[in-house]
Amino acid sequence: MPELPEVETARCLIADQALHRLIVDKDADRLYRALKAAVDSATAKGGVHTGDVIAARHPGGTCPRCGAEMRHGTVGGRSTWWCSREQVRGG
Ligand SMILES: [Zn+2]
Numbered sequence: 483m484p485e486l487p488e489v490e491t492a493r494c495l496i497a498d499q500a501l502h503r504l505i506v507d508k509d510a511d512r513l514y515r516a517l518k519a520a521v522d523s524a525t526a527k528g529g530v531h532t533g534d535v536i537a538a539r540h541p542g543g544t545c546p547r548c549g550a551e552m553r554h555g556t557v558g559g560r561s562t563w564w565c566s567r568e569q570v571r572g573g
Contacts (some may be wrong), residue, residue, distance in 0.1 A: 492530045496520050498562055499533035501569065502547075539563040 500520040524530045534546045543552040550567035
């Protein structure tokens with residue numbers, strides 16, 4: 483059964499919020515905690531569009547934590563945004 487577009491959008495927004503919290507890490511426990519924190523925050527605030535990085539997801543947007551430019555791209559077939567300073571590719 484195909485998913486509703488809203489469900490896919492919600493997953494993308496939660497993933498961006500979780501990855502913004504995570505910065506760079508390969509540890510599954512930290513990834514789980516970052517995802518849980520993003521879901522808990524969205525639930526407490528009333529929805530996935532309430533995350534602090536969501537408003538920065540546009541051309542010219544800046545990271546709500548450090549003020550660096552937000553970058554946009556496609557990863558794994560989905561559109562995503564990330565902080566150009568804090569979310570850099572690891573080795
Ligand atoms: Zn940043």
